[in-house]
Amino acid sequence: MNNPEAEPERNPASSSQAQDVAIGGNFQVDGAGNSVDFSQTTIDQSHAQITHITQVAFDQVKARPLNPRSPYIGLRKFEVRDRDLFFGRDRILVHLQERLQDHFLLVLGASGSGKSSLIRAGLIPQLAQQRGGGFRELICTPDRNPFESFRASLTSAGYRQSETEFLLANQPDSLLKAAQTVKANDDEWLVFIDQFEELFTLCPNGLIRQHFIDGLVNLVAGGLPSVDLVVAMRADFLDRLSAYPDLSGILQRSELITDLGDDELRLAIEQPAARHGVVFEPDLVAEIIQGLKGRNATGEAERISLPLLQYTLKLLWESSGDLGDRILRTSTYRQIGGVRGALQRRVDEIYNGFSVDEQQVAKHIFLQLVDTTTADVGTTAVGKAVSRRATLTEFRDPTEQKVLQQLINASLLVSDRPSPDSSAVVELAHETLIDSWDTLKRWIEESKPLIRLRNQLKDDAMRWHDLHQQNSAQAEAELWQGSKLQWLMAQKQELRDRFGNFCSEETAFVTASEALADRGHRREVQRLRRTIAGVGIALAAVSGLAFLALNQWIRAEQGQIKALTQTTNAEFTANRDTLTPLLTALDAGTRLQRIPAFLRPPELQADVMTALAQGVYWVREKNRLEGHTDGIVAVAFSPDGTTIATGSYDTSIKLWGLEGQPLPVTLSHDIAVLDVAFNPDGQILASADESGIIKLWSNQGDLLTPPIQAHNDYIHSVQFSPQGESLASASQDGTIKLWDVQGNFQQTIPAHSQPVRDLAFSPNGRVLASASADGTIKLWERNGTPKRSPLMGHQGRVMSVQFSPETNPNWLVSGDDQGSIRIWKATGEPVRLLTSDDTSAVRQVAFSADGRTISAARHSGAIEVWDMQGRLLTTLLGHSLPANGVAFGPDSTTLASASNDQRVILWALSTTPRLTVLPSPTEENSPVFGLNFNQQQPQLATTQQDGQAVLWSLEDGQMPQPRLLPDPGKEGWKIQFSFQGDRIVSCDLDGTIRVWTAKGDLIRTISKAHIGGAYAVSFSPQGKYIASGGYDKLVKLWDINGNPLFSLPGHQGFVSSLAFNAQGTHLVSASIDNTARLWDLQTQTQIATLEGHLAPIWSVAFSPDNSLIATASSDKTIGLWDLNGQPIRTLRGHTDTINSVKFSENGQLLYSASNDKSIKVWQANGELVMTLLGHDKAVNALDTKENVLSSGSTDGLTILWRQEPNYLSLDDLIQEGCDWAKDYLDNQANTAKKLCSR
Template sequence: MNQPIPEPQSQAQSNLIQDTNVRGDLIFAPVQIGTKIETQIVQISVAKVTQQPLIKTSPYQGLKKFNFQDRERFFGRDKLIARLFEAVNSSSNLSLVLGASGSGKSSVVRAGLIPELKKSLESQIFYNFIFTPNQDPFDSLYRCLLSEEKDYSFNKSEAEIALKAQADTLTEVIGTLKKNEERWLIFIDQVEELFAICQDSEKCKNFIEGIVRVAKSGDSSIKIILAMRADFVEQLSSYPDLGGIANQNNIHLVTEMYPDELRQAIEQPAARHGVVFEEGLVEQIIKEVEGQKGFLPLLQYTLNLLWESECKIIGADSRPIIESRTLNKASYTNLEGVRGALQKHIDKIYTGFSEDEQTATKQIFLKLVNIVETDSGSKIVSRRAYRDEFVGESVNKILDRFIDEKLLVSSSDSLTEKVAIGKNSDRLQPSGTIEIAHEILLSSWEILKKWIEQEQEAIILKNWLASETRRWQKICLENESKANDELLKGSRLVQVEELRSKNTFENVGGLRPEENKFIDASVEQRDRQKNQQERLRKRIILGLSAGLVGALSLSGFAGWQWRQAEITKSDIMARSADILFSQGKELDALMESLRAGVLRQRLKAEPSIELVGSLQQSVLEGRERNRLEKDSSWARSVNFSPDGKTLASGSGDNTIKLWDVTTGQEISTLKGHSNPVSSVNFSPDGKTLASGSGDNTIKLWDASLGKEIHTFKGHSSSVSSVNFSPDGKTLASGSGDNTIKLWDASIGKEIHTFKGHSSSVSSVNFSPDGKTLASGSGRTIKLWDVTKGRKIRILKGHSRAVWSVSFSPDGKTLASGSYDNTIKLWDISTGKEIHTLQGYSGPVKSVSFNPDGKTLASGSGDNTIKLWDVTTGKEIRTLQGHSSSVNSVSFSPDGKTLASGSEDKTVILWNVNFDDLLVRGCDKVRAYLHNPSANVSDSDRHLCDGIGKGK
């Protein structure tokens, strides 16, 4: 800041009750000595503590985070507070506080650092602004500026600057609203929300750019602190400017507390209320908690329950036990300790409910959960829901019970927002919210964990639908003419309709009236478009017939001209089939596809991509797929053996499974990794399988025997991708340590390490000639000369992390899939972008070329697979069948089969061969065609003669 801030006095020094002349319990206390904090032993007399006035109110926080008003009972983080204080007083304007969920990141800033800053700057004008990004970080900043609970005061017109949502908005807010003599601290808590729930990627990008600009501004009167879950840190790779500023000098790790710090956090709050612990109990608690990640909220919750139980239990002297001034071991044991207290308490509440109340409880909690896609896979996070999403007296009664139990947190906001419900109507909506008190609950309550696993698809879709509905309502108010563009379409609409018809959404709290209106409006638009398409289809057929007749009558058509006209006719029939399918006329669509396919086959003409896509849709949508037996965990990577007979899948349960492609049966399970297997790849001769894992190793396996051959060690972080060179002599690996390594595949010796990426390397792939290696990391792709070991070119264009790269069979094109929901095709010779393929509503996690190079397959976090025409960049077909993120896709060597692995714990084999699709289509309708009572024309009755079973 402008002037050095006076050094803070140790919190422990000022708050501890000390008496070094009286024997008593020992406490390790960090004490400020000049500018250095050291640990000293301070003796505290039990008698002195118990002579203090007894305050029966619990001094423990439960699951709630500490805030400024809780500063007098926040203990154990003096060293970290001092480091943060020093950072804020340094030349850097940005500090990043990283830690596991439950490590106390938010609390140390809110209840530790900010009180010290206020105290040190009491003679100056100091304002702190605290907010979480939520779904719209600019709206959150706007609400923060209008907060009535703060020292500062801005009117609505001033605060509305924040709603401009541009890269320079944060700078403009500061430049307009901040006075020269003021010092500002902007604390953005739960920064992971920018990556987890922010719905507008452009706003997210602009907001982060705004942070970077302020951090680089050199204005020392402005300081920004970001607090973020450590397991989201890889998301910074998509924003290298922010990552570059957040270097080792201003990243502060919130680690587990040391025993002396835990002792303070346990003993001191009670001591200040005149209560001590039974001898040995503090040591017992420390032993249970020490070294456990994220246990601090559970510790606070357990201590709060312990305190409250001592207030309720009547002792032998007919007084509450708390009046004995000692928290005892028996009560702690009855709570089942830190590990069991929360589980036992919430189970007791839940089992005391009626069946209807238990159902409502499930609906409430699942409304407050979200499952998000990140660069390292799916993560379960808490969701902040609007209060009005909870409908019904009984639901709200239960909701209030959990709020009273401090398991849920309710926040009211004086602001309201206007939303539209349907056409030409609006209302004011209270913006009060409900959220789970702490994310530790998501992993600590077994019943909730099972609900989340069971309802994963519905949770993801329901939360996405809630967000899309609010966006549609907002556009209805702002620009009604554009509202139809925001309605649901395609596979998402089909999926939403299906879950609504099955009442699946009821399991996660049901749909609000606004959401039903949104779906209904989407269905109405689709039906209108279907009618328009049907009219178009009829015009196409009539026009084709008239054109053919006219052309024949005019020129008699030479043989090759006639053949060309028939090919054109088959393409138009394929288009017609697509329209029929979109109208729900699946049998008619299949028949039209078969007519087109049989015509093409009899002409001995190569089927068009559009025709193959039409057959895929008609045949495969009938769910005649080969779904391999359910895996025991999510499938992260799939790869065919060179002969196409075996499929390998890498799993989240640390194993690799080998499958018989013909029968769909598991051949063997390869065990040896100690963390999830993220990548598998067969050697060109099919004899060896390579696997990369989160345990930082690569293993080579004998593919026929299923035995481990070698373990390659050298990476210092997880191995995300492995790929054999075309000659099988070299293996490439990409890792979370930002490097690529080349290995001698025969002996496991490291040949070379490529350095140059600034973030995790998510994918590596050799060119067909083996001379070039492509690697995806952050927002870029790098091309490397394998022989010379140097970088050739950098491909830039993606706005978020690149997750997958793949060379075309001729080596001229590279495909890249990214977390920006797009695929890009690149010209290898020039490094220029050829096409950007769009259409996904989730990250693209895998790309794979068909062996003929004409088709590209991609798998996405929106649960779908898409097939693309490489030449035109147009989507051919969307394949649906997975209920969760598609992590990997791979074509068989003959190009007839596509494999996909998903987080729904299944691997699916899709038939993409024209002849096979034609046979399967004919087999589906053969009984119908031969049914005498069916309304089938004579030509159609013989349509499938000689195809498949009818041969």
């Protein structure tokens, strides 16, 4: 923010006086007149902080002393010291100050939106000026330990390190303690946590992360009037906060930073130069602003990158010589490449100036300074590339240090020392470099899986190194084993080639991991010998070379199987709906079958079961029709569903059986075929092409009439009337023509002034709908008379239209090339707009035969399935190129899609699927935090972060339907049916408990049941009592009418979970104090404390026979305990906080859900059976009923998984997969055909 006193002197001769202005409107510099136009600038005298802008002529600007130093900062963020060069954010700064009256503000924005700069160079200088000498800014960017980062900010602000040693304890009360003890009484603090997302990307210790977040919450809750907290975070990390319920109360105080408007951009561009006595050539600023407004490949507007703007302006300044004429010129701007090319060209120049060896080192450096947002080591599943911070000590080679310094000098990298006692760090000057330099983008694309592997190795090695110095036995659990280590060993040389040699900590970590694996292998060989001997095979018979050969074969086969499971994981991430991951999993499974069961390593068996489960649960592709040599434009089912016709750009029409077998006939045109259609009895097939010709064929492939020259331009659509007596054609020439089935012309309807892209008959055949490139839909009587005015509402070309079948009422659906889908009444009144994240063109829409479902084929290749209420039921991803056509079979459960990838995919949409996905019934896709089955009726209840409780009806054979329960709370947490199935109880974070009937009618509300929030609630098995737990650290018991009975104190943190035993005599509670406690409800006493977890416990469960208690913790483990509180075993396997644990109804299985997006299935003895994958974010809640497992996630989805008994058997799971893929495999001539016949 600019100091008004530092503004240039006003020109005494100027007749215009300076005004205080709130920048908005059209601030512009006119060319010839050398004047500044404020004609539409809003005047606002209410805020003295608003920047003073002085109306001065160009000549007056140029008359100021020339400051040759660039006033633009390049890629780095603005700092407090840059306040005099920071322009364009006046309005939002005023707003931020108003919002900060609550003493907390979360600032959200995309990378490059200017969040950090806005606070550092805008808000902080403003507050410093207003608040005087006692103002202190504490700027903290989280690193591996955020408490140490906060301590460093105190040191930078002038506080002694000896006063802040308590922060090294990493405790939740530390931040508030600092404000209460370190801060002087007259000090006013602004605590700015910048790049808050790095708390999740850099801090490897989940407990420290939890404590730091708790510390921020405590700091806000402390109510200190002289402490303000501002947190800046990338908006795409917002979902990470849902795992921290204590944050919910302050997350409402957020501000989204949007792009600068044109007027604000003009200020940000012109004013820094004006301060240094330089102006822009007329029209150059407008050209720069226009250059910032690019569009991506799908035509969507790209976000404005302010660092890219600053870099371009800095390069423009530096490329303008001595600026003797005081003008920044358009020719120079274009010479450096403009906004879109300046950075690219400059980095290329720097890189090309290096020697060959230095270029290789530069590549190593850049790749070590990037990471990917999501990935699993051992797979090729990767996410968006982001910047990564590294210590300078990672670059020890002299050539590395030389190149690194040159890159820092060129302002492509920045280096800093977070605190006096920490190592200096280096990072990309801004992530804009990743998006703007093609060479770096190529390196990243080539190395994406290895980037994540390399960085995870570095992080895990450092964590192991730190832990090993404290507790070597505990550190052993951090070493890599199994497929993770196998993947590292396979890629070790490639890692060195791409990133350089390992550091000493990494080398020691890898060596220790290999040694542990070698010890395990020797034990496995010994087990193998014992096992063989134990089944009656004399060791002498398999000794020597024979035994070694057996062992080598098993190891080789295991290696192949591990590689296949890793491939399956990558394929599942890319195309989970298709046959591809299932076929790869079947290959792994059938290989594992060849190894005797007693010789299969349990970990490998679990990996294969996981791969098979992914395929069996998620596969929707039933078959593929392959044989065309160019894109497929059209697909149609015969009315009896036994034949499928496809039309292609390759000029052919092919016929297929429903099982995917090609029928021995190929029909052809002389040019690309654009549409095919069967008549109502399936005896005639019509086809249309680009030259305007229609052909009529018998269902045996015979041409019934001579070709019909129907139009002189493309025919986009042909349709038979429902009665079968007429055929309609729609053309590029804007007309519709009607024909009889002998090919005789009946009439022309001059329908539209632009191409007619599609047409459809109403179910009774009396109305014809046409969809046009003019953006309208028209309804016609059969005689060509318009039935009503055109249907308006689409913003682009309408590509497809279809009537629903004979349903009551009748509907019309349409799709356009701007990505929107609209439902209308058949009479033309609009009903609803269907919106999804995919905004690519809709190429075709279709109704299912039962009228309940709509499908859409998109240019992106996606196939969407919607219900009539406008809920997106599923998006089927399998096509690699645009999807052109979609059609339902007459059974409404088979869907065919045609694509430019030369394939038709047949999708199965069964009403009794292995897996059912329940999309969020609210538009916000709010995270699901709680769920519970009604054990007496087909119902499921869920709670969402937005406070909404939802009741789902689960009638067999029907898509589950949601009912939103009344009186939504602040933030829904847990929900449960009574064991009798007649009541529902829920709790939320405003401390309220609500009780409903099983139909969803609200019975009673218990307000303020827990001060600070209620986190857990449960009915007693007899339905007489309700137990609840909350932020006040208490467990409370209530009668069924909501009257308090008694409280159970004891926990030292809030109570997160509760569970009754089957008799209702005992209750177990879990808390973030790292303990669970067992209570005798008859005596109201605690009888056992379950201690051993190293982090908060989020879930507890009794086994059905009441012999075991299971606990789930942020320390990534599950504990199994006896009723005396003694640990029986610890289950490890999750890689992040475990949120929920649940026993199966027979007690033989245990399910766990985690922030690592997975659900694990365990035998009660602790052996991992499989992992269920499919949620895109943290899995928060689980429940079971009969053979169904339900899961709720931060991604807003609830998934129902059918847990049939045969899904737990390798052989049965393979058979399930083979049965599904039978039609596809039967039509394959390659080795895949033999996959299920081994």
